[in-house]
Amino acid sequence: MKNLPRVLAGLIALWGAAAYADTTLTVYTALEADQVKAYQDKFEQENPGIHIKWVRDSTGVITAKLLAEKNNPQADVVMGVAASSLLILDKEGMLSPYAPKGVDKLTKSYVDSKNPPAWAGMDVWGATICFNTVEAAKQGLKKPESWKDLLKPEYKGKIVMPNPASSGTGYFDVSAWLKIFGEKGGWEYMDGLHQNIAQYEHSGSKPCKQAATGEYPIGISFEYRAASLKKGGAPIDLVFPKEGLGWDLEATGIMKGTKNLDAAKKLADWSASHSANELYEKNFAVVAMPGVAKPIEFIPGNYEQMLIKQDLSWSAANRDRILAEWTKRYDSKSEPK
Amino acid sequence: MTAALNAVVRKTGARLPQSGSDRVAGALSWLSMLFLLVFLGLPLVAILGKALQDKSGGYVGLSNFAGLFDAHFTYLLGNSVTVSLASTAIVIPLAYGFAAALMRSQMPGKSVFRMLALIPLLAPSLLPGISLVYLFGNQGVLKSWMGEGSIYGPIGIVLGEVFYTFPHALMILLTALSLADARLYEAATSLGAGRVRQFFTVTLPSVRYGLISAAMLVFTLVITDFGVPKIVGGRYDILAVEIYKQVIGQQHFGLGSVYGLFLLLPAVLSWLVDRFVQRKQKALLSARAQPLLPRRHWPSDTLATLFCVLVCGWLIGMLGMSVAAAFIKQWPYNLAPGLAHFDFDNMDGGGWLAWRNSLKLALGTALVGGVLVFMGAYWVEKTRAGVLPRAVTGFLAVLPMAVPGMVLGLGYIFFFNAPGNPLNALYGTMALLVLCTTVHYYSTAHLTAVTALKQLDGEFEHVAASLKVPFWTTLRRVTLPICLPAALEIARYFFVSAMTTVSAVIFLYTPDTVLSSVAVLNMDDAGDTAAAAAMATVVVATSALICLVFGGASWLALRRTQGWRKH
Numbered sequence: 096m097k098n099l100p101r102v103l104a105g106l107i108a109l110w111g112a113a114a115y116a117d118t119t120l121t122v123y124t125a126l127e128a129d130q131v132k133a134y135q136d137k138f139e140q141e142n143p144g145i146h147i148k149w150v151r152d153s154t155g156v157i158t159a160k161l162l163a164e165k166n167n168p169q170a171d172v173v174m175g176v177a178a179s180s181l182l183i184l185d186k187e188g189m190l191s192p193y194a195p196k197g198v199d200k201l202t203k204s205y206v207d208s209k210n211p212p213a214w215a216g217m218d219v220w221g222a223t224i225c226f227n228t229v230e231a232a233k234q235g236l237k238k239p240e241s242w243k244d245l246l247k248p249e250y251k252g253k254i255v256m257p258n259p260a261s262s263g264t265g266y267f268d269v270s271a272w273l274k275i276f277g278e279k280g281g282w283e284y285m286d287g288l289h290q291n292i293a294q295y296e297h298s299g300s301k302p303c304k305q306a307a308t309g310e311y312p313i314g315i316s317f318e319y320r321a322a323s324l325k326k327g328g329a330p331i332d333l334v335f336p337k338e339g340l341g342w343d344l345e346a347t348g349i350m351k352g353t354k355n356l357d358a359a360k361k362l363a364d365w366s367a368s369h370s371a372n373e374l375y376e377k378n379f380a381v382v383a384m385p386g387v388a389k390p391i392e393f394i395p396g397n398y399e400q401m402l403i404k405q406d407l408s409w410s411a412a413n414r415d416r417i418l419a420e421w422t423k424r425y426d427s428k429s430e431p432k
Numbered sequence: 433m434t435a436a437l438n439a440v441v442r443k444t445g446a447r448l449p450q451s452g453s454d455r456v457a458g459a460l461s462w463l464s465m466l467f468l469l470v471f472l473g474l475p476l477v478a479i480l481g482k483a484l485q486d487k488s489g490g491y492v493g494l495s496n497f498a499g500l501f502d503a504h505f506t507y508l509l510g511n512s513v514t515v516s517l518a519s520t521a522i523v524i525p526l527a528y529g530f531a532a533a534l535m536r537s538q539m540p541g542k543s544v545f546r547m548l549a550l551i552p553l554l555a556p557s558l559l560p561g562i563s564l565v566y567l568f569g570n571q572g573v574l575k576s577w578m579g580e581g582s583i584y585g586p587i588g589i590v591l592g593e594v595f596y597t598f599p600h601a602l603m604i605l606l607t608a609l610s611l612a613d614a615r616l617y618e619a620a621t622s623l624g625a626g627r628v629r630q631f632f633t634v635t636l637p638s639v640r641y642g643l644i645s646a647a648m649l650v651f652t653l654v655i656t657d658f659g660v661p662k663i664v665g666g667r668y669d670i671l672a673v674e675i676y677k678q679v680i681g682q683q684h685f686g687l688g689s690v691y692g693l694f695l696l697l698p699a700v701l702s703w704l705v706d707r708f709v710q711r712k713q714k715a716l717l718s719a720r721a722q723p724l725l726p727r728r729h730w731p732s733d734t735l736a737t738l739f740c741v742l743v744c745g746w747l748i749g750m751l752g753m754s755v756a757a758a759f760i761k762q763w764p765y766n767l768a769p770g771l772a773h774f775d776f777d778n779m780d781g782g783g784w785l786a787w788r789n790s791l792k793l794a795l796g797t798a799l800v801g802g803v804l805v806f807m808g809a810y811w812v813e814k815t816r817a818g819v820l821p822r823a824v825t826g827f828l829a830v831l832p833m834a835v836p837g838m839v840l841g842l843g844y845i846f847f848f849n850a851p852g853n854p855l856n857a858l859y860g861t862m863a864l865l866v867l868c869t870t871v872h873y874y875s876t877a878h879l880t881a882v883t884a885l886k887q888l889d890g891e892f893e894h895v896a897a898s899l900k901v902p903f904w905t906t907l908r909r910v911t912l913p914i915c916l917p918a919a920l921e922i923a924r925y926f927f928v929s930a931m932t933t934v935s936a937v938i939f940l941y942t943p944d945t946v947l948s949s950v951a952v953l954n955m956d957d958a959g960d961t962a963a964a965a966a967m968a969t970v971v972v973a974t975s976a977l978i979c980l981v982f983g984g985a986s987w988l989a990l991r992r993t994q995g996w997r998k999h
Contacts, residue, residue: 301959
């Protein structure tokens with residue numbers, strides 16, 4: 096123990112060195128866990144000296160966390176979080192507007208309309224139904240073609256979907272149904288669907304993963320997860336309901352009050368760059384920079400046309416109201432009847 | 433004689449001249465008390481404060497408590513109580529049968545059965561949930577056993593909780609059954625009472641307090657656990673999961689803490705009952721009692737063996753299912769073995785960092801917790817420390833038993849994350865996780881230490897004091913070596929508990945301090961059930977390995993330091 100002071104001094108020195116050599120950016124994200132590594136590697140390679148520390152969870156959880164920390168923000172940057180959530184943060188005055196280098200090269204409708212923009216989009220992610228063909232054959236289930244098809248009694252207890260309060264995928268499903276079927280028709284549709292839903296899941300990925308194992312034959316999910324599971328050998332078909340697909344943008348914004356503004360700007364720049372869009376393109380059929388996207392296996396070429404006309408600021412402004420109504424209807428008394 | 437001497441010394445202690453050693457001991461005992469006050473008392477007080485605030489921190493009086501009177505709460509509470517009662521009703525007879533087989537029969541392989549029965553302690557409570565999905569889920573191996581029913585819901589929750597709480601109930605019942613007076617059975621036999629009559633007139637009355645304690649403990653464990661229902665609850669909502677959703681999902685701390693305070697009720701109640709029961713239990717056994725030696729009785733020994741084989745088979749089956757699932761490439765379509773699910777770095781949960789962190793937490797808790805608990809118990813039992821720190825430490829040390837981990841975790845957020853708190857720097861660090869886990873499991877460790885210290889005659893200290901030997905010399909040369917097996921047991925208990933705990937730490941971890949037990953939950957939330965099984969397997973393997981190491985160390989220690997016990 097005579098060496099204790101020396102050991103302690105050494106430890107403190109090490110800790111100090113680790114703390115000051117680099118800038119560490121705390122980045123809140125709802126990106127998929129199997130995507131973030133590639134993005135991080137590329138960014139850190141192009142911006143030596145800046146480290147990303149991810150705080151990852153589903154969209155709803157990340158949004159709630161950011162709002163709860165409003166008076167004492169922990170994040171430097173929000174990246175890969177739904178634009179409908181970033182709009183809420185902006186309304187609360189929590190984002191620091193910044194025009195990333197080359198932002199004018201991005202599709203205009205995928206960037207915040209203000210100048211300078213509070214956030215810039217990365218890619219579009221949209222609704223997809225995962226349909227397990229093996230289990231369907233066993234149970235004699237017909238492949239659904241539309242959202243309305245999911246109301247058929249034969250699907251009772253066979254469908255899983257994400258909980259819109261925790262999942263961004265779940266939320267754009269709900270807001271899209273309210274658009275497609277109208278406010279009244281939308282809730283009637285969900286009342287009917289509720290009768291067939293086996294469980295509401297925490298994340299947008301889980302329903303498709305459960306469809307992939309056949310735990311439940313039908314999972315309402317999104318296209319990246321569906322395509323990547325099918326590529327991995329899961330016996331699923333991707334269904335794109337013909338009424339149209341709900342969607343949202345994954346987007347990046349800088350938190351107001353960040354102590355690492357320069358590094359944060361670097362990440363915002365990178366997020367809008369060509370090399371970043373090349374990485375998004377590997378996962379998504381529609382990315383913010385025009386001309387970068389290439390066809391993705393299992394996703395039809397006209398995917399962008401299947402997305403519904405949707406006003407993200409409406410989704411943002413009505414989020415609290417819609418979620419409260421949804422929770423009241425389906426979460427509070429979610430005992431199956 | 434010694435007792436009389438002790439009493440005299442205690443009474444006159446205040447008037448004896450204080451030596452330097454006494455002053456050091458006195459100061460340290462204040463420190464022990466301060467530790468428990470800051471890391472247990474104040475966080476609990478902070479929850480009360482938070483329950484009076486709204487989402488943005490404004491004072492709202494008792495309006496959050498209105499949440500306890502709406503239909504949603506009644507519904508959740510009804511569900512929680514139902515599954516808790518059902519689990520208790522199944523576990524207690526099961527554990528009693530097992531304990532009786534171990535203590536009151538002459539069946540072979542008792543030590544193996546006893547070891548296997550502790551399997552569930554090595555795993556986070558999420559593991560039985562995952563196993564049940566693979567066993568009885570819609571694609572489960574034994575799906576046909578479920579008939580038209582579904583594992584997602586009350587059936588799954590109860591089955592999982594029975595697995596998770598079995599060893600806890602068993603340990604209490606083993607102790608209860610070990611207190612038996614053979615003379616009572618002899619008397620009953622000579623009076624012509626048959627085995628059944630003896631069970632109802634002799635055995636049952638003697639273990640009734642143990643049964644009550646075990647039942648209360650199981651009920652409390654189930655009603656506060658959210659690991660099992662999170663995985664197999666389906667659409668059957670219960671209180672503990674709702675707290676998790678409110679706090680983690682919606683960041684709605686006010687309602688979460690009101691529900692949390694409510695969950696303190698069954699825990700505090702069972703704690704009070706337990707204290708009452710322990711007092712009664714002591715009086716049961718007189719000094720003239722004869723130890724009961726079970727006699728060979730072929731039919732009942734065979735029955736006992738069969739029963740234990742069945743129970744252990746079920747425990748191993750549950751564990752084995754998760755382990756198997758972890759190594760299967762793509763359940764249920766490609767059953768080839770593979771290691772893909774152990775590629776944690778490409779999944780939610782924090783990757784292998786989570787496992788390394790858990791290891792750090794477990795080692796840290798074993799060390800820090802071990803020292804803090806042992807020292808705390810030492811001041812209380814062996815030194816002439818002040819009356820106040822002794823009383824307060826004695827009370828606070830057993831309090832954590834009544835505090836669900838979830839409530840403790842919430843209290844830590846509120847207390848340590850308060851901007852004005854000078855200890856705010858601890859928030860989000862591994863150090864705080866270590867301290868929180870130490871406090872969470874303090875009681876059991878403290879009682880183990882107290883029991884070990886009580887076995888030592890107080891005269892060691894008195895003689896040392898009169899020879900002017902400071903307490904630390906006595907501690908180092910006499911007390912510690914003798915208590916080494918107990919100290920090792922405490923460290924092992926802390927290690928395994930820290931490795932598997934979810935409930936308190938889930939509110940406190942950060943991306944740098946993710947833990948493997950929490951990762952299991954997050955992976956399942958993301959839909960990576962097989963990876964969650966893989967992580968749970970890694971946790972079990974680590975805990976099991978450490979148990980073996982500690983087992984070996986304590987065997988060595990026994991051989992080296994405990995030879996005198998044989999004489």
